Amino acid sequence: MIQGFSWLLLFQLVGELLVLGLDWPVPGPVAGMALLFLALLWRGGPGRRLAQTSSQLLQHLSLLFVPAGAGVVLYGALLAREGWSLALALVASTLLAMAVAALLLRVLLRRSRRGSEEG
Amino acid sequence: MLERATLVWQHLAGSTLLWLALTLLAYQFGVWLQRRLRGHALANPVLVAVALLSALLLLSGTSYASYMNGAGLIHFLLGPATVALAIPLHANWPRLKSMAGPLLLVLLVASLVAVVSAWGLGAWLGAGPESRISLAIKSITTPIAMAVTERLGGLPALTAVLVIVTGIVGGLCAEALYRWLRIDDDAVRGFALGLAAHGLGTARAFQFSEQAGAFAALGMGLNGLLTSFALPWLLPWLERLLAR
Numbered sequence: 001m002i003q004g005f006s007w008l009l010l011f012q013l014v015g016e017l018l019v020l021g022l023d024w025p026v027p028g029p030v031a032g033m034a035l036l037f038l039a040l041l042w043r044g045g046p047g048r049r050l051a052q053t054s055s056q057l058l059q060h061l062s063l064l065f066v067p068a069g070a071g072v073v074l075y076g077a078l079l080a081r082e083g084w085s086l087a088l089a090l091v092a093s094t095l096l097a098m099a100v101a102a103l104l105l106r107v108l109l110r111r112s113r114r115g116s117e118e119g
Numbered sequence: 120m121l122e123r124a125t126l127v128w129q130h131l132a133g134s135t136l137l138w139l140a141l142t143l144l145a146y147q148f149g150v151w152l153q154r155r156l157r158g159h160a161l162a163n164p165v166l167v168a169v170a171l172l173s174a175l176l177l178l179s180g181t182s183y184a185s186y187m188n189g190a191g192l193i194h195f196l197l198g199p200a201t202v203a204l205a206i207p208l209h210a211n212w213p214r215l216k217s218m219a220g221p222l223l224l225v226l227l228v229a230s231l232v233a234v235v236s237a238w239g240l241g242a243w244l245g246a247g248p249e250s251r252i253s254l255a256i257k258s259i260t261t262p263i264a265m266a267v268t269e270r271l272g273g274l275p276a277l278t279a280v281l282v283i284v285t286g287i288v289g290g291l292c293a294e295a296l297y298r299w300l301r302i303d304d305d306a307v308r309g310f311a312l313g314l315a316a317h318g319l320g321t322a323r324a325f326q327f328s329e330q331a332g333a334f335a336a337l338g339m340g341l342n343g344l345l346t347s348f349a350l351p352w353l354l355p356w357l358e359r360l361l362a363r
Contacts, residue, residue, distance in 0.1 A: 040205060
């Protein structure tokens with residue numbers, strides 16, 4: 001647990017330093033993810049402890065969003081004014097984006113599969 | 120007696136322990152409720168926990184800043200969890216690589232749809248300029264979204280809320296939407312969820328299968344990168360269009 005967690009924090013730290021040093025608009029953890037991914041490609045896979053810690057952390061991923069979500073208490077007035085328009089725009093747009101992504105990807109994959117069968 | 124109770128409350132309310140414990144308990148309660156209601160969609164643990172905690176904060180008159188004093192520890196774990204996504208990504212790399220072309224094309228189209236539809240609908244329904252920034256960026260993961268909002272001059276905490284709600288909506292509706300559209304490939308289900316509903320969509324995709332989770336992580340990561348680069352350029356252009 002501790003060993004796996006240390007690796008994750010180390011990559012996050014290096015990602016953070018890289019982003020700050022090069023003044024990229026990407027957040028540190030995302031750079032850290034990319035770096036860890038490259039390291040895994042190079043090494044051929046994660047060690048047992050790192051794999052274990054990561055899967056434990058990812059199992060409870062949705063819990064980690066709760067504190068940010070509770071920030072809703074800061075916007076009582078704004079939500080009373082614009083809450084319905086925000087909710088409607090948000091729900092419609094999320095469903096639309098998901099449907100477009102899923103349908104388009106299905107079409108493209110079918111086409112590329114058919115292409116590879118013929119070719 | 121009452122004085123003593125007030126003292127205890129003042130001590131606890133300012134401590135890390137109380138709100139950290141309450142956040143975990145509220146989430147556990149949400150998980151328990153979801154199981155009791157046999158996975159009913161509205162008994163989403165995040166939704167339940169956020170509702171409970173917001174009510175507690177408002178009723179006890181606790182500021183969000185002192186809440187984050189404790190719950191910030193959980194919030195912090197988003198960082199290492201994001202890094203950890205590299206592992207399922209690596210495990211599914213051969214399949215991801217074989218689909219690189221279609222995935223990138225879908226990324227470009229769906230990312231644009233997510234930004235423009237949310238911004239446009241918001242503008243049409245009368246959302247203010249700050250809300251429009253937060254709406255446009257709602258589909259990407261919390262840490263990136265908050266950083267980009269700051270650059271654009273919006274309200275980072277409002278963005279965080281809209282991002283979370285987007286994730287909850289995506290997670291809630293995914294199964295029904297996919298059944299209706301007859302999407303059964305876990306790669307497709309995962310990628311679309313991660314792209315449109317970021318980390319919470321990814322969390323939901325891991326419940327479909329590990330493969331769906333890996334594709335969701337990829338969709339989330341790629342959309343986070345694309346939107347954080349493209350939005351600072353795209354949004355001023357959209358706003359100019361509106362001003363005309």
